Amino acid sequence: MTTITTARPALSRVASAALVGRPGADTGRSDPGHSPAAPAATGADPLPLLCRRCGSRYDPAPIAICEECLGPLDPFYDRHRALPSRTTIEARPASLWRYREWLPFDGSPAHSLDTGCTPLVEAPALARAIGVARAWVKNDSVSHPTLSFKDRVVAAAINAASAFGLGTFGCASTGNLANAVAAHAARAGLPAWIFIPHDLELGKVVGTLVYGAHVVRVRGTYDDVNRLCAQVADRFGWGIANVNLRSYYGEGSKTVAFEIAEQLGWRLPAAVIAPMAGGSLVTKLRKGFAEFHLAGLVDGELPRLYGAQATGCQPIARLVESRGDRLIPEIPQTIARSIAIGNPADGLTAAAALRETGGWAAAVSDEALVRGIRILAESTGIFTETAGGATVAAALALAKSGHLRPDDEVVLCITGNGLKTVEAVTAALGEAPIIAPRLREVEPLVAALAGQQDPEPLVAASH
Amino acid sequence: MPITIALPNVLARLADGHRTVEGSGGTLGDVVADVTARYPSLRPRLVDEGGNPYPFVTYYLNDEDIRFAGGFGAAVNDGDEVIVVPAVAGG
Numbered sequence: 001m002t003t004i005t006t007a008r009p010a011l012s013r014v015a016s017a018a019l020v021g022r023p024g025a026d027t028g029r030s031d032p033g034h035s036p037a038a039p040a041a042t043g044a045d046p047l048p049l050l051c052r053r054c055g056s057r058y059d060p061a062p063i064a065i066c067e068e069c070l071g072p073l074d075p076f077y078d079r080h081r082a083l084p085s086r087t088t089i090e091a092r093p094a095s096l097w098r099y100r101e102w103l104p105f106d107g108s109p110a111h112s113l114d115t116g117c118t119p120l121v122e123a124p125a126l127a128r129a130i131g132v133a134r135a136w137v138k139n140d141s142v143s144h145p146t147l148s149f150k151d152r153v154v155a156a157a158i159n160a161a162s163a164f165g166l167g168t169f170g171c172a173s174t175g176n177l178a179n180a181v182a183a184h185a186a187r188a189g190l191p192a193w194i195f196i197p198h199d200l201e202l203g204k205v206v207g208t209l210v211y212g213a214h215v216v217r218v219r220g221t222y223d224d225v226n227r228l229c230a231q232v233a234d235r236f237g238w239g240i241a242n243v244n245l246r247s248y249y250g251e252g253s254k255t256v257a258f259e260i261a262e263q264l265g266w267r268l269p270a271a272v273i274a275p276m277a278g279g280s281l282v283t284k285l286r287k288g289f290a291e292f293h294l295a296g297l298v299d300g301e302l303p304r305l306y307g308a309q310a311t312g313c314q315p316i317a318r319l320v321e322s323r324g325d326r327l328i329p330e331i332p333q334t335i336a337r338s339i340a341i342g343n344p345a346d347g348l349t350a351a352a353a354l355r356e357t358g359g360w361a362a363a364v365s366d367e368a369l370v371r372g373i374r375i376l377a378e379s380t381g382i383f384t385e386t387a388g389g390a391t392v393a394a395a396l397a398l399a400k401s402g403h404l405r406p407d408d409e410v411v412l413c414i415t416g417n418g419l420k421t422v423e424a425v426t427a428a429l430g431e432a433p434i435i436a437p438r439l440r441e442v443e444p445l446v447a448a449l450a451g452q453q454d455p456e457p458l459v460a461a462s463h
Numbered sequence: 464m465p466i467t468i469a470l471p472n473v474l475a476r477l478a479d480g481h482r483t484v485e486g487s488g489g490t491l492g493d494v495v496a497d498v499t500a501r502y503p504s505l506r507p508r509l510v511d512e513g514g515n516p517y518p519f520v521t522y523y524l525n526d527e528d529i530r531f532a533g534g535f536g537a538a539v540n541d542g543d544e545v546i547v548v549p550a551v552a553g554g
Contacts, residue, residue: 065473065549070508070520072550227523230548234472234482326518329530343528345550348518 043110049073064246075104096255112155120263125379147417148176156252161239172229175204182213257288274413275387276307277339279350304359308394310334314363336386364393379459383418492535
């Protein structure tokens with residue numbers, strides 16, 4: 001056997017784990033590609049980690065994979081820790097850190113203290129269109145600061161990166177995570193390296209570059225980018241949000257569930273629908289609702305969880321329908337770039353979350369998801385991106401197939417902003433006329449519509 | 464020329480600290496068997512009890528996910544490169 005590169009011999013399981021992710025730790029030498037000198041660790045202390053498969057326990061470290069079985073690592077929460085009451089939570093500042101006892105840190109976080117607490121908007125016209133009793137939109141399209149739910153996970157990841165003293169922050173991304181990592185890194189004063197598919201929507205590329213991040217466009221799909229980033233994390237020892245910081249990062253998604261429960265008046269909806277890409281969000285929704293239930297903050301039945309995908313990339317939906325236990329990856333072919341992950345890391349767990357809560361999955365065509373974007377806009381005033389359009393279209397499909405019931409109270413998780421993916425809907429909307437600034441040019445436009453019946457609205461007017 | 468397998472850092476310690484190892488064989492499964500014969504501790508991390516890849520560990524043969532290329536039965540040639548990547552979250 002020929003040795004090509006070498007790693008420093010492991011000191012112990014925990015010690016070697018802690019070394020992974022440190023600049024130069026694997027070679028013991030400096031390298032021009034490595035991070036600048038790591039800053040001093042700051043902020044809250046990340047929690048220890050526990051393997052979801054084999055139960056191995058690790059000291060806090062920028063690792064996400066068990067050395068024993070390669071299973072995913074989750075933060076380990078002390079089940080005897082003091083938990084806050086509803087009143088205590090309500091008195092805290094309006095950010096996701098009001099739920100800090102369920103986030104993977106001890107102590108006070110240092111960064112991104114103002115993310116979270118997005119609106120929960122009741123949508124009666126949308127409820128009528130879907131055919132359910134009541135519907136709400138969890139509107140993360142106005143998340144602070146980058147207009148998607150990825151601000152939540154990155155708020156957790158940036159604090160982990162800072163606490164571990166990692167000198168560079170980064171991610172593999174389909175766009176929204178790129179925006180969030182670049183923005184949160186800029187605020188925290190960390191350099192960011194962002195890897196994205198080469199043909200991402202312009203808004204998402206510009207919305208990353210503007211923060212001064214190093215953006216690398218990779219020829220290939222997101223799955224290709226992901227593979228590269230796993231190697232980058234190993235090679236350079238950077239803090240990659242969804243690779244070696246994944247154990248901490250993912251926990252931020254639970255705050256969607258916490259906020260829904262609190263904003264509904266400390267109760268649970270019958271059903272929640274969310275888009276699925278890597279599959280993490282629905283698994284963390286399940287975990288979040290269960291944790292609040294266990295804490296006695298809410299009671300009643302846990303929500304049925306439903307997942308939305310595009311027909312051009314539906315590995316998790318197929319897994320749900322087949323009731324199988326082996327995910328078959330796909331090569332994505334959809335305009336819904338933010339959910340175009342053909343090899344979803346949390347696919348198995350996501351499928352189990354849907355099935356075990358009594359929910360289901362639906363995949364919708366690109367045409368249907370564009371219509372979903374327009375339905376949401378016309379019924380709620382919320383302009384979402386393609387993933388949100390898929391979520392709305394999936395809700396319509398799930399109601400039609402009987403999975404959503406007429407007496408259901410449903411929350412739709414709208415995870416991103418439509419201004420990032422205007423390419424997706426432009427062709428469906430038609431041209432706006434261009435005129436000179438003269439009244440006589442307006443008059444024929446109005447006259448042309450007089451006597452004409454307005455086109456049938458996508459959503460019925462309220463009564 | 465042998466086939467190269469790039470291991471994630473988390474497995475390097477089980478290959479005497481080598482992040483890249485080499486093996487030989489006619490199929491990817493043969494190469495993995497060859498490598499794990501020399502580093503027995505790697506075997507339960509690289510293949511399940513049935514000798515198949517785990518669903519949460521992805522193998523890429525010359526940049527292609529082996530699940531699109533015949534799995535462990537995929538034919539390999541001298542100089543091919545294999546990358547082993549544990550599952551990564553979405554983005």
